[in-house]
Amino acid sequence: MGAHEAGEMHSPGYGGVATVPSWLRPPDNINDLLPGIWAQSVHRGDDGVLRVGGVSVDDIAAEFGTPAFVLDEADFRARAVAFKDAFAAAFQGNADVYYAGKAFLCTAVARWIAEDGLMLDTCSGGELAVALRAEVPPEKIALxxxxxxxxxxxxxxxxxxxxxxxxxxxxxxxxxxxxxxxxxxxxxxxxxxxxxxxxxxxxxxxxxxxxxxxxxxxxxxxxxxxxxxxxxxxxxxxxxxxxxxxxxxxxxxxxxxxxxxxxxxxxxxxxxxxxxxxxxxxxxxxxxxxxxxxxxxxxxxxxxxxxxxxxxxxxxxxxxxxxxxxxGRAIAGPSTFTLYRVGTLKDVTIDHGGVRRYVSVDGGMSDNIRTALYDADYSCTLASRGSDAPAALCRVVGKHCESGDIVVRDEFLPGDLAPGDLLAVPGTGAYCRSMASQYNHVPRPPVLAVRDGKVRVIVRRETEEDLLALDVD
Structure with a gap:
């Protein structure tokens, strides 16, 4: 990649020209969900609204706010058990599966792992503290x-x-x-x-x-x-x-x-x-x-x-x-999507006359640093309604004071996307909440476990009071 005096994002092939990555194709139907990247219960209802575990994202956003990590509990646990059963069969019972807690860990998850017969891998005193608080049998914990x-x-x-x-x-x-x-x-x-x-x-x-x-x-x-x-x-x-x-x-x-x-x-x-x-x-x-x-x-x-x-x-x-x-990722990652609300949109004319639509949401690199850190690619979809509008190539960005605050680098979204719409970004169950920060003093989102039509908070939303409580001067 050639250097550019204004920074790498202006380099040809990176962001200076509104080109589509080779793997990204315009969808036949903008409302379709890409198979394989969503939790098992996620689907779009007849009204076009995304649902998970029998609950609509409209209801989730109304009760719990955005941004939020929305976790399909049944999906998470089914993936964990699938690994345990597959390796037990392949090695004739002579195998153990340790869930890598660094992907995402909280007390509820640690309990699920223990209840479903897996071991738990920790890599810090804090992760060990969560495991012990959840009463995971110590002999099933690694450090x-x-x-x-x-x-x-x-x-x-x-x-x-x-x-x-x-x-x-x-x-x-x-x-x-x-x-x-x-x-x-x-x-x-x-x-x-x-x-x-x-x-x-x-x-x-x-x-x-x-x-x-x-x-x-x-x-x-x-x-x-x-x-x-x-x-x-x-x-x-x-x-x-x-x-x-x-x-x-x-x-x-x-x-x-x-x-x-x-x-x-x-x-x-x-x-x-x-x-x-x-x-x-x-x-x-x-x-x-x-x-x-x-x-x-x-x-x-x-x-x-x-x-x-x-x-x-x-x-x-x-x-x-x-x-x-x-x-870790293979269990936690697909089980969760992040629910955001659209704030602003702007079409930006860039090099060679190209146009890129920037869609700003109410989260960003404080709840998903992976795009900035690893050049990670994500998908997303309009979650709060269906649309018949033509697809537009968009870049979903956050609210932070960084030009590298990108959530989804390239995605086709409906051309009638508007402020107030909800977007869902799948595959965020691993490392997103675990690596979340308070950059710009933005409180971290909650983690909501959804199952059988019910939503419960397993990690509560951080508040401004939480932030101020750490400031002791």
Missing amino acids: HGNNKLESEIDRAVAAGIGRIVIDSMIEIDRVAEAAQRHGVVQPVFIRVTVGVEAHTHEYVSTAHEDQKFGLSLAGGVAAEAISKVLANPALRLVGLHSHIGSQIFDTQGFEVAARRLLGLHASVEKNHGVVLPEIDLGGGYGIAYTSQHDPLEPKLLADQLADIVIRECRALEIAVPRVSIEP
Whole structure:
């Protein structure tokens, strides 16, 4: 991409010319919902109004306001169970599914995960606090993180959580010291950087060498960590862990990662006489945000990963260990859409005589930073009514004082879109509320769980009083 003195958004091919991305096509019917990107219960009623869990978005907006994250509870839980059942079948019961809480976590979600028989992966003291408040059985909780505070480690050990994933040589001593203080032997995994370049955005690619996570397989660092853990009586090495990235749509990278991880796993038995019972292949399974995305269904994903693991174990002449995975986005993402209200519209003449329609909504990068951070693509639809108007190419933007405050970079919306209309942006269940901020002192939206015609608040809307309460001067 060529540089432009006014900034990259003015560069040809980025935003300077109102061109349509190759994957985006004008819809045959502007009211149709794109299959695969919405929660299961979402549909458009005869009146053209979007409905979820039997409730119209008009009613949701009237009672709870906008913007709001609207979560289809039945959809979320069905996706979680689908992963659990698929991996149990593919590995003949020898598998665990840890929901990656970083995607979205609150007390209600943690309870759903426990009730539906999944484990829970946390990566901070705050996420661990939510899990413990929700009374998730501690043995079903894992703690990740490249820089766990000593207080976080101590709390995890004291609570009796099932695994702490060691991410550095320093952490080995810290976890062991906490275990000694509490008079326990702490189960641990070692996160291994396996040197796999996942085909995803640089910021969510996590298994190449030049990044902050894990202990490198290259140069023997991971092997050194294994020896150190095995020599410490306060620690019990349960298995090895890898995570290659996020928003991944095939199993090629997992195949390479599994081969390298299982090779190290086999070397532990050969060099130390210890058979590790488990491995963890991480998560990162992609979802459909637009028509360009084609994710794997849980059953196909489970079957393919099982084939990979069994084949590699056979080649290494070792028993197949228990396998863990960590889906987060793939469970939470499609279950939720963000409901916005349109505020202003303007047609802007840009380079070469092109025109782009800017649709401003009452949220933005404070509730969805992913477009600005990752160049993420989203879809959206007019939610409060149907329309017979011709489609217009639009850019949905937020209310923040940033030109990069973009929610949906390119989408066809009805040409008669007007202030007061409701827009719904699907696929926002993962990382949007989790990464939300108070930028420009805009309070964060609520999360509303909808099921069987009823709506309940599971995370309340932040208020200006909440913001002012933090200001103690």
